[in-house]
């Protein structure tokens with residue numbers, strides 16, 4: 001029997017990781033992306049390799065996912081990670097009150113935690129707010145968003161996956177009985193249309209997941225929630241710095257090359273394709289960032305940008321769970337041949353891919369175990385070393 | 393082959409001389425190329441003229457007349473100028489290669505060009521007054 | 523209070539496969555403090571969905587959005603519109619030079635990345651090895667355990683701006699030579715043959731355009747000069763080591 005063919009729509013974190021996983025499980029994979037790799041949300045991620053500390057108190061499922069995946073990614077893609085750990089710092093009474101729950105929850109989620117004295121915290125990170133009352137060290141990290149996706153995409157490519165970039169999926173093709181058999185494409189480089197068929201279509205379009213399935217008249221409960229980030233021109237810290245409290249706006253500062261980046265906010269939008277960077281959000285980031293690292297108030301801004309989270313289900317902004325969901329549309333809408341994977345985080349990209357590939361394999365009756373957790377990725381540059389697919 | 397459109401090629405040599413959007417070092421580079429091409433051209437011209445001279449004393453006398461015309465002297469000045477510019481620029485490249493003045497390459501360039509301008513002026517005055 | 527808006531004309535290089543390249547003008551209203559990339563992205567979002575361009579991080583860490591803006595190489599995500607044009611003027615945006623154009627503003631980074639891979643340019647390095655201008659006064663005792671992403675974001679601006687790269691496709695180019703220098707011949711002697719060649723170090727003619735456009739503190743020109751010194755030193759050593 002020839003290899004089963006899977007089409008993956010979207011080359012963000014989720015799409016590239018799923019391509020890697022399916023390629024390793026013996027699939028013939030074609031990834032369709034309307035831009036280049038990371039054209040959507042993934043490229044503009046804040047870049048925090050979560051240890052789970054941020055979610056430990058409110059959302060333990062996410063926290064456990066994070067610490068597990070954090071450990072795996074450090075092992076399989078060290079090339080794109082600044083693995084320097086992170087600090088949670090308390091600046092006022094309410095932060096101190098939160099500390100108790102924080103310690104307890106981190107223990108429950110098996111997130112390694114070390115409490116350090118204010119002087120010690122200031123010795124390690126001289127630029128943090130000198131009013132720090134107490135601090136905790138946790139295994140956070142920072143990653144380069146594009147290169148993280150490239151490492152997955154490049155390795156997938158070496159294992160035979162094909163990438164068609166600058167190619168937009170216009171609609172899903174059905175067989176008349178309501179099952180998905182392929183996609184209708186428009187190659188933006190040439191203006192030519194084409195059809196491509198597959199045994200399974202994986203919709204990994206993140207915040208745009210709803211738009212894709214709408215073409216066959218169904219919907220998935222994705223809630224696009226953008227956030228603003230601001231990058232400053234000096235590397236004030238070597239580790240990530242978090243406010244020790246409930247997740248809120250502008251409470252994470254992380255180092256990235258020679259910069260620090262403060263993030264984020266959370267709001268709702270009408271148009272997904274272009275979300276403006278709101279000036280008052282930028283102001284808020286400077287203000288909140290300066291609470292953690294006072295020098296930020298006077299630092300030069302290098303970039304202001306935003307990205308749109310694909311959050312799942314109901315609820316408001318930060319209260320929405322941060323885990324991911326893989327929808328088999330056979331179960332949901334009696335539509336075979338289509339799987340949608342969305343939600344989640346950059347940190348959990350590999351787990352999302354594993355789950356998706358499991359669902360796909362089960363659907364097609366294929367017995368192939370997931371090996372991505374033990375497979376080190378090749379150099380991210382591999383992606384550019386082999387040419388992409390074109391229509392001929 | 394339209395994919396290659398943006399690719400470097402000696403067939404698009406005029407692009408090498410586009411000064412738009414460049415800074416001191418880029419102008420130096422363009423100047424270096426132009427003077428190099430000029431000097432190469434001159435070398436061939438020189439060889440041809442030498443070939444003519446070898447034909448006998450008549451040719452030589454005719455040539456002397458031509459050689460004293462102001463246009464010819466101007467041409468010679470251009471050659472001298474090209475030599476000076478190319479030489480000094482070459483020094484700039486050699487110096488930066490040896491780690492000298494790497495962070496001050498603009499100053500080095502403008503300094504050397506000032507020297508070149510003075511030298512060319514001096515040569516010019518002497519050539520036209522002799 | 524948001525500052526007054528500007529009306530500009532974005533003049534974008536367009537080219538679809540099999541078509542001749544041309545410019546297309548998009549009049550638009552912008553905030554002068556927005557970045558050039560924001561304007562380009564809005565063209566894609568609201569005016570022409572077929573526009574092809576590369577971008578990812580929007581804060582100068584990925585190196586995907588290099589373009590030529592009014593004839594100068596810029597990382598468009600950190601180039602405020604205010605710095606490159608004025609109210610009522612035209613803003614010309616073109617793909618990088620010396621790279622094959624995929625379509626419109628998108629170029630193919632294949633050869634460049636394969637050269638970066640050949641010289642083994644480092645992607646991450648110990649913080650202690652990174653040349654930071656203002657290191658904190660009190661480093662952690664064991665600072666060297668910290669790792670950070672390398673300065674070079676592989677944006678290719680230097681190669682687009684390099685006049686020597688415009689004369690030959692074979693020239694390794696500034697970023698690649700800088701990547702070799704970052705390791706140093708002492709650490710990786712295999713680099714010697716690669717960089718000490720016609721299409722390596724010696725094709726550079728000190729135009730310093732790479733350093734002028736580099737958005738990421740790499741200073742490739744200085745690194746090329748330094749690597750030349752390393753090569754000269756190594757060759758001298760070998761001269762005397764011969765029997």
Ligand SMILES: Cc1cc2nc3c(=O)[nH]c(=O)nc-3n(C[C@H](O)[C@H](O)[C@H](O)COP(=O)(O)OP(=O)(O)OC[C@H]3O[C@@H](n4cnc5c(N)ncnc54)[C@H](O)[C@@H]3O)c2cc1C
Pocket residue numbers: 009010011012013014015032033034035037038039040041042043044045046047048049050167168169170204205206207208212225226227228229263264265306307308309310342343344345346347348
């Ligand atoms: C502000 C912000 C900060 C964040 N910070 C962090 C963080 O610090 N750490 C962390 O772990 N996570 C973080 N996240 C979460 C993380 O960025 C996202 O969960 C992740 O990027 C989603 O990836 P994705 O691949 O599912 O979606 P995307 O990256 O959006 O990928 C979808 C792709 O599909 C393509 N596409 C859409 N429609 C079509 C079509 N019709 N045809 C072809 N292609 C199409 C798009 O171009 C896009 O490239 C953050 C998110 C936001 C918004």
Ligand code: SF4
Pocket residue numbers: 585673674675676677678679680681696697700732735736737738739740741742
């Ligand atoms: S050296 Fe500078 S300009 Fe060249 S690719 Fe690297 S970051 Fe870009």
